[in-house]
Amino acid sequence: MTNQQGSNRISSGVIAAVSAAVVAVGGGVAWLTANTTQTPTPSTPTQRIPQSGQSTTQQPGNEQTANVYWLKATEKSFELVPQPIQVAAAQPNQVLETAFQNLLAGPTEGTNSTTIPQGTQLLGLKVENQNEVHVNLSEEFTSGGGSASMVGRVGQIVYTATTLDPNAKVYIEVNGQPLEVLGGEGVEIQQPLTRESYKQDYPL
Secondary structure (H helix, E strand, C coil): CHHHHHHHHHHHHHHHHHHHHHHHHHHHHHHHHHHCCCCCCCCCCHHHCCCCCCCCCCCCCEEEEEEEEEEEECCCCEEEEEEEEEEEECCHHHHHHHHHHHHHHCCCCCCCECCCCCCCCEEEEEEECCCEEEEEECHHHHCCCCHHHHHHHHHHHHHHHCCCCCCCEEEEEECCEECCEECCCCEECCCCECHHHHHHHCCC
16 A cells, blocks of 8 residues: 555655746747747749840840941942941840931941931831831931932931841932932932832943
8 A cells, every 4th residue: 555655655756846847938939930030031022023025134036137328439420338236125126226226326337328417317217018128207308419319318328227137128208298209310210129220321
Protein backbone atom coordinates (compact mmCIF):
# COMPACT_ATOMS: atom_id res chain seq x y z
CA MET A 1 0.00 0.00 0.00
CA THR A 2 2.76 2.31 0.91
CA ASN A 3 4.60 1.46 -2.29
CA GLN A 4 1.53 2.17 -4.35
CA GLN A 5 1.14 5.59 -2.79
CA GLY A 6 4.83 6.28 -3.36
CA SER A 7 4.44 5.28 -6.97
CA ASN A 8 1.50 7.58 -7.31
CA ARG A 9 3.47 10.44 -5.80
CA ILE A 10 6.39 9.73 -8.13
CA SER A 11 4.09 9.59 -11.14
CA SER A 12 2.39 12.79 -10.10
CA GLY A 13 5.77 14.46 -9.60
CA VAL A 14 6.98 13.33 -13.00
CA ILE A 15 3.83 14.61 -14.69
CA ALA A 16 4.10 17.92 -12.88
CA ALA A 17 7.74 18.27 -13.88
CA VAL A 18 6.99 17.48 -17.51
CA SER A 19 4.07 19.90 -17.54
CA ALA A 20 6.24 22.62 -16.04
CA ALA A 21 8.88 21.96 -18.68
CA VAL A 22 6.33 22.16 -21.47
CA VAL A 23 4.97 25.44 -20.11
CA ALA A 24 8.48 26.82 -19.77
CA VAL A 25 9.46 25.81 -23.29
CA GLY A 26 6.21 27.15 -24.67
CA GLY A 27 6.70 30.42 -22.88
CA GLY A 28 10.28 30.63 -24.10
CA VAL A 29 9.20 30.02 -27.67
CA ALA A 30 6.51 32.65 -27.35
CA TRP A 31 8.99 35.14 -25.88
CA LEU A 32 11.56 34.29 -28.56
CA THR A 33 8.99 34.71 -31.29
CA ALA A 34 7.80 38.03 -29.90
CA ASN A 35 11.29 39.47 -29.48
CA THR A 36 12.98 38.13 -32.59
CA THR A 37 13.35 40.68 -35.40
CA GLN A 38 11.03 39.62 -38.12
CA THR A 39 12.54 39.43 -41.57
CA PRO A 40 9.92 40.80 -43.93
CA THR A 41 8.90 38.43 -46.64
CA PRO A 42 9.85 40.01 -49.94
CA SER A 43 6.79 41.06 -51.82
CA THR A 44 6.25 39.85 -55.31
CA PRO A 45 7.94 42.40 -57.58
CA THR A 46 4.85 43.01 -59.64
CA GLN A 47 6.10 46.43 -60.72
CA ARG A 48 9.10 44.91 -62.39
CA ILE A 49 7.15 42.40 -64.42
CA PRO A 50 5.82 43.75 -67.71
CA GLN A 51 2.09 43.47 -68.03
CA SER A 52 0.60 41.83 -71.06
CA GLY A 53 1.18 44.03 -74.10
CA GLN A 54 3.39 46.44 -72.15
CA SER A 55 7.11 46.91 -71.70
CA THR A 56 9.12 48.61 -69.01
CA THR A 57 11.44 50.07 -71.64
CA GLN A 58 10.71 51.50 -75.04
CA GLN A 59 11.84 49.13 -77.72
CA PRO A 60 13.18 50.62 -80.94
CA GLY A 61 11.19 50.02 -84.07
CA ASN A 62 12.32 47.80 -86.89
CA GLU A 63 15.40 49.32 -88.48
CA GLN A 64 15.20 49.81 -92.21
CA THR A 65 17.50 51.23 -94.84
CA ALA A 66 16.19 54.09 -96.94
CA ASN A 67 17.91 56.07 -99.66
CA VAL A 68 17.95 59.84 -99.95
CA TYR A 69 18.71 61.00 -103.48
CA TRP A 70 21.07 63.84 -104.31
CA LEU A 71 22.37 65.28 -107.55
CA LYS A 72 25.93 64.74 -108.65
CA ALA A 73 27.48 66.70 -111.49
CA THR A 74 28.65 64.78 -114.55
CA GLU A 75 30.52 66.01 -117.63
CA LYS A 76 27.27 66.85 -119.41
CA SER A 77 24.60 67.18 -116.74
CA PHE A 78 23.62 65.61 -113.43
CA GLU A 79 22.81 62.18 -112.15
CA LEU A 80 20.77 61.03 -109.17
CA VAL A 81 22.87 59.28 -106.53
CA PRO A 82 21.54 57.54 -103.41
CA GLN A 83 22.76 58.05 -99.87
CA PRO A 84 21.60 55.23 -97.55
CA ILE A 85 20.35 56.07 -94.07
CA GLN A 86 19.27 53.79 -91.24
CA VAL A 87 15.81 54.48 -89.86
CA ALA A 88 14.33 52.86 -86.75
CA ALA A 89 10.60 53.27 -87.20
CA ALA A 90 7.50 51.72 -85.71
CA GLN A 91 5.15 52.99 -88.44
CA PRO A 92 5.63 52.56 -92.21
CA ASN A 93 5.27 56.29 -92.97
CA GLN A 94 8.03 57.14 -90.49
CA VAL A 95 10.68 55.68 -92.78
CA LEU A 96 9.73 57.92 -95.69
CA GLU A 97 9.15 60.92 -93.43
CA THR A 98 12.65 60.57 -91.99
CA ALA A 99 14.10 60.20 -95.48
CA PHE A 100 12.39 63.41 -96.61
CA GLN A 101 13.49 65.29 -93.51
CA ASN A 102 17.07 64.38 -94.41
CA LEU A 103 16.48 65.33 -98.04
CA LEU A 104 15.04 68.76 -97.24
CA ALA A 105 17.82 69.45 -94.72
CA GLY A 106 20.36 69.29 -97.55
CA PRO A 107 23.36 67.09 -98.34
CA THR A 108 26.02 66.32 -95.78
CA GLU A 109 28.63 65.12 -98.26
CA GLY A 110 30.59 67.65 -100.28
CA THR A 111 30.33 65.78 -103.59
CA ASN A 112 26.52 65.84 -103.59
CA SER A 113 24.15 68.73 -104.23
CA THR A 114 20.45 69.51 -104.31
CA THR A 115 18.25 71.85 -106.31
CA ILE A 116 15.44 71.78 -103.75
CA PRO A 117 15.21 75.34 -102.40
CA GLN A 118 16.28 75.90 -98.83
CA GLY A 119 13.32 76.31 -96.51
CA THR A 120 11.13 73.76 -98.29
CA GLN A 121 9.11 71.89 -95.69
CA LEU A 122 7.33 68.55 -95.68
CA LEU A 123 3.69 69.37 -94.92
CA GLY A 124 2.45 65.81 -95.19
CA LEU A 125 3.21 62.34 -96.48
CA LYS A 126 0.96 59.34 -96.82
CA VAL A 127 1.00 55.99 -98.54
CA GLU A 128 -2.24 54.79 -100.10
CA ASN A 129 -3.20 51.54 -101.83
CA GLN A 130 0.24 50.17 -100.88
CA ASN A 131 1.92 51.66 -103.96
CA GLU A 132 0.89 55.33 -104.05
CA VAL A 133 2.98 57.92 -102.23
CA HIS A 134 1.53 61.40 -101.73
CA VAL A 135 4.09 64.08 -100.86
CA ASN A 136 2.85 67.50 -99.78
CA LEU A 137 5.49 70.25 -99.82
CA SER A 138 5.50 73.91 -98.92
CA GLU A 139 5.45 76.58 -101.66
CA GLU A 140 9.22 77.14 -101.37
CA PHE A 141 9.61 74.01 -103.49
CA THR A 142 8.47 75.91 -106.59
CA SER A 143 10.78 78.90 -106.24
CA GLY A 144 14.00 79.74 -108.07
CA GLY A 145 16.05 78.01 -110.74
CA GLY A 146 15.64 77.14 -114.41
CA SER A 147 14.25 74.05 -116.09
CA ALA A 148 17.30 71.92 -115.24
CA SER A 149 16.91 72.81 -111.58
CA MET A 150 13.19 71.96 -111.68
CA VAL A 151 13.77 68.62 -113.35
CA GLY A 152 16.49 67.77 -110.86
CA ARG A 153 14.39 68.51 -107.79
CA VAL A 154 11.44 66.53 -109.14
CA GLY A 155 13.77 63.57 -109.61
CA GLN A 156 15.00 63.86 -106.02
CA ILE A 157 11.42 63.77 -104.77
CA VAL A 158 10.37 60.84 -106.98
CA TYR A 159 13.38 58.66 -106.22
CA THR A 160 13.37 59.36 -102.48
CA ALA A 161 9.62 58.69 -102.29
CA THR A 162 10.09 55.33 -104.01
CA THR A 163 13.07 54.20 -101.95
CA LEU A 164 11.03 51.39 -100.33
CA ASP A 165 9.12 50.51 -103.50
CA PRO A 166 10.88 51.44 -106.75
CA ASN A 167 7.65 50.79 -108.67
CA ALA A 168 5.45 53.05 -106.56
CA LYS A 169 3.50 55.97 -108.01
CA VAL A 170 4.29 59.43 -106.67
CA TYR A 171 1.91 62.36 -106.37
CA ILE A 172 3.51 65.72 -105.59
CA GLU A 173 1.43 68.42 -103.94
CA VAL A 174 2.25 71.99 -102.95
CA ASN A 175 0.22 73.39 -100.06
CA GLY A 176 -2.20 70.51 -100.52
CA GLN A 177 -2.79 71.14 -104.25
CA PRO A 178 -1.57 68.84 -107.05
CA LEU A 179 1.55 70.23 -108.71
CA GLU A 180 0.78 70.73 -112.42
CA VAL A 181 3.38 73.26 -113.58
CA LEU A 182 6.73 73.91 -111.94
CA GLY A 183 8.81 77.09 -112.24
CA GLY A 184 8.72 80.18 -114.41
CA GLU A 185 9.68 78.16 -117.48
CA GLY A 186 6.57 76.06 -117.02
CA VAL A 187 7.85 72.51 -116.58
CA GLU A 188 4.68 70.48 -116.84
CA ILE A 189 4.32 67.73 -114.27
CA GLN A 190 2.47 64.65 -115.45
CA GLN A 191 1.15 62.81 -112.42
CA PRO A 192 1.43 60.22 -111.08
CA LEU A 193 5.18 60.05 -111.48
CA THR A 194 7.22 56.87 -111.45
CA ARG A 195 10.90 56.23 -111.88
CA GLU A 196 10.24 54.97 -115.40
CA SER A 197 8.10 57.93 -116.43
CA TYR A 198 10.65 60.31 -114.96
CA LYS A 199 13.48 58.76 -117.01
CA GLN A 200 11.40 59.05 -120.18
CA ASP A 201 9.83 62.49 -119.69
CA TYR A 202 12.44 64.39 -117.67
CA PRO A 203 15.94 63.40 -118.75
CA LEU A 204 18.65 65.13 -116.75
